[in-house]
Amino acid sequence: MKIVFKDSGKEAGKEAELVKGRTILSYLQELGIEINASCGGEGKCGQCLVEVECVPGALSEKTEAEEKFVRKETSKHTQRLACQSRILRTDEPVFVRVPRRTYFVLESGEYKEIPLEPFVHCEGERVFWKWEDVGECRGAIYGVALDIGTTTLVVYLIDLESGEVVSVSSRENPQTKYGNNVISRIEFAKTKTGQERLEREIRTAASKMISELVNANADPGRVYEIVVVGNPVMRDLFFGYSVESLGKSPYEPQSVEAVTKTAEELGLGQGVEQGVEQGVVVNPKTRVYGLPLIGSFVGADALAVVLATEIYKNPSEKICLAIDIGTNTEIVLGNRDRLISTSSAAGPAFEGAGVSCGIGGVNGAVKDVKIKKIENREGEGKYEVLFKTIGDAPPVGVCGSGLIDALAELLEEGIIDGRGKFKEVGREGREGREGREGGGGEKEFRIAETERGKRISLSEKDIDQLNLAKTAVAVGVKVLLEKYGGGLGVKDLDTVFLAGGFGNFVDTENAIKIGLLPAVEPEKVKKVGNAAVEGARQVLISKTKREDAEAVAKRIEHVKLEEEENFMEIFVSELYFQKYL
Template identity: 40%
Template sequence: MAAIYFPQFRRGRQGLPLRKGETILDHARRAGVEIYSECGGKGECGRCVVRVERGTEALSPPTDAERKFGLGEDLRLACQAVVVGEGDIYVYISEFGKYSILTETRRREVPLEPLVRREGDRVLYDGRPIDSYRGGIYGLAVDVGTTTLVLEIVDLETGETVGTAARKNPQVSYGNDVISRIEYTMVDKYGLRYLGPEERMERVKELQRAVVGAVNEEVRKIEGKISHLIYEVVAVGNSTMRNLFFGIDVSSLGLIPYEPLRKEPFTVPARELGLELNPNAVAYAPPLIGGHAGADALADVLMVDMHKSEDVVMVIDIGTNGEVAIGNRKKILTASCAAGGAYEGATVRCGLGAVEGAISNIRIEDGRAVFSTIGDKPPKGICGSGLIDLLAELLRNGIMDERAKIKAPFEVTDGIKLYQEDIYQLITAKAGLKTDQELLMKYYGVGLEEVKRVYLSGAFGNYIDVRNAVEIGLLPPVPEKIVKIGNGALEGAREMLISRTRRREAEGLLDLITHTKPNELEEEFAYLVAENMYFGRRRRDVCPGRP
């Protein structure tokens, strides 16, 4: 029987039976092979480029959507190339490489009082016997990002970390952002119809299997083979990612008023999710804040002890989705927006994820770009930190004006250029996050001078040059107040894993937090975002401080 092969991936080397009428992307998803697809398979983003080494005769001819991208010989868009004939097909993924993903956090001392503990020769969960003691008790903290997946295994008897792992979230083959994932669970793009409840849940389970399968793979790699000794999992993520991990319908997040069906915290048997751990292990879902602000934003707030602070502080977590929180022990406000797609390699022609060969920092000397790449590999594209550097350097050197205009594409190196339309994507992405920062200060009734510290969470924030991020308006113009905290969401998950006190505090945060939706509150929200796209002086100040 004819098959399709993805030789770069262990799971794709054995081949998968061909199904006529399905695309290469459909086959990749069935095989568990990750293909980047920002638009969710519509032929709009051009990111799912693959090289067909053999078997082109079994595929449909290139579509109009493919021709507009000017693909080279043997290159196809995985979402457009449909199997129509017989014969083996060998496919190589263009955007393939080892990702550089942040696992480090700013470690904090918290009480070691996990819900899972040893009593004599028994293992107890919240006082209830669940197993005999087998030589160890471990827990798993998971940060389920839209683009990345980060895990930390913790010894629950000592509080020590025994292993970490990070990889790309395999759900990226269903789309780069949460909207694409939500749409996949709601719409049959071939039949041009909305899916019924049973079909919708089949899609949800498909996405759940992809991410849970990745967790199982990474846990098996941890030295010591201790998966059978893991008794609890704490998984955080934005509202879509958390609920997909737990197999919950996310369609409500794609419909007004854009709220998750299930926000409250809960615990389920880990085996029901497909996690290959101790048979009696449980999985805990921390609460969601509201809208698209999820358990990851809650974990950030917990990690910096915003709820205990006398001073007003701010947390900014920049990822594929951006979250902002501001407050102190009296009240906390939050907001979320689509922020990081352009800065994570999507929608920018020369953009690339944080893989080996990605240009990660740039400066301009005598009109020419000087740069370094991740892993010191030959340059393949520019990742988010490099794009921020490039915008700031273009602005400083007068190559780009305050209205974000350039006279000609800027060449970084052979074959890697930044075009005017790329700049538009980048300034649009940063404008939404900047507007949320300003409006939250306005709603809170403070000016920037009254914000004591600005905590920067997440991998993207950890690697960027703060001075350059301030220069382009992505971060507030107070670099001296900005503190990088690493992966705050993962640290918050770890604290909820090892300390029942911190878990109670996290659940209690919901009484203190008010989630805002500035795009609904502000009649002129689009105008405010448009103003923040550019680099000149603002025509008016949206955060004047206390009235």
């Protein structure tokens, strides 16, 4: 008998033979069906929820992890975590529906006007890349800026004759089904066909996005150059380089140099599903250029942020910090005299993994939190939580920006102390509908409730996870400041550029309060959106910017945090919520 995937968009109808003991997730991965498996199948993220129709006993019993995440049941369907459900019976079919989840991806950065001097140009009826004739001119000539994030892909389609961004598209990185961080991808790449599968998935996804953008455009044409940015693991998987060396000491990529291949070499434009492709939109001779890497886990995306923010041009007295907060946070500090960088493993807590109420930026995720104490005439009170969700949908969990707000509010209200521990539970806490829960095990603070009445709460364990994540970022900043020398301190920073999707949605003041961002005046923090893809755009349309990229990459020093002598000392000094100790 078979396992059949239904109602899942283009994947509907895919099926495979039932094999006892296999998880549903393993089928999804094998059949290339998109699913988010942020925790790598450990039952911790709750993002691999599927709806199952089968006879009793066809699947293993629900695990404890599933009881926590399953939200709605109907008489017909049972919700299950794909990673936890194993096939027990093979004599009756199992039907699975994979719900589509809309992720909110930050697509745009700030477009900066720069002189148009692309490598691709038209002369008469022909198109040239540098001096090479790459084909006949068939209408518009386009270029693509592609940002390959560990979680999301963003594509800009750019008219190379005007420099304008014609269209933008984004989607989840299809590799998330193999885990949500670069380490899990490196591990998967080590498996028998792992590297090949990861490469194929990312290129197929990019091809589809490009084809859809070009075909949807009123003036279809062809793409003649693609500029790619991404962290070292993402960039190298895209270009077909082994990422094995990034998984073992000294954790360096095979090469940090810029890379240029042709679309034909990478097989771009192939594997585009029928119905999407209407003529090949990527010329086989299209050049695909990957920006250089900086070192270890600081990649082409961080370099692109440096280019977009132009901190490398700043005069000596203007020292800036650029931070792109993510599972792997990249930080660059300096100006035209000196640039130093590091990466810090903040982990996925701010993306919702490993935090009991955490969830990614999906519909229904709590994104803003305010806690108010309401007192009666006797001075007794209870806490009221005001929150907003993405899409104004019923709450399903709390995403990164909501977690930062909740933490900052708990600290400000004195509900938790500087070590992240709940203070004594007072009467008001027990009585408050949204108040602290003192009994029944772990202390927690209720933020909201799901439609089914399940509590969405922040526990001390969750706070510990968030504490570690913010400390990792803070240590990175502090090490760079110390390393820069000259007694450089937070107060000397001219601007803190906050790049990336996560940074764009956080409340700056709250991020400073919890110590995720350095304690500068909030006005000094400038959110620059998806600066990585903007850097890629600039490199696509400007030869000068590309020369800058290659020169700047060579002079950015790279610091490995764990190799710093005083790493532990700095770690301890940044641990906990310093302002409230």
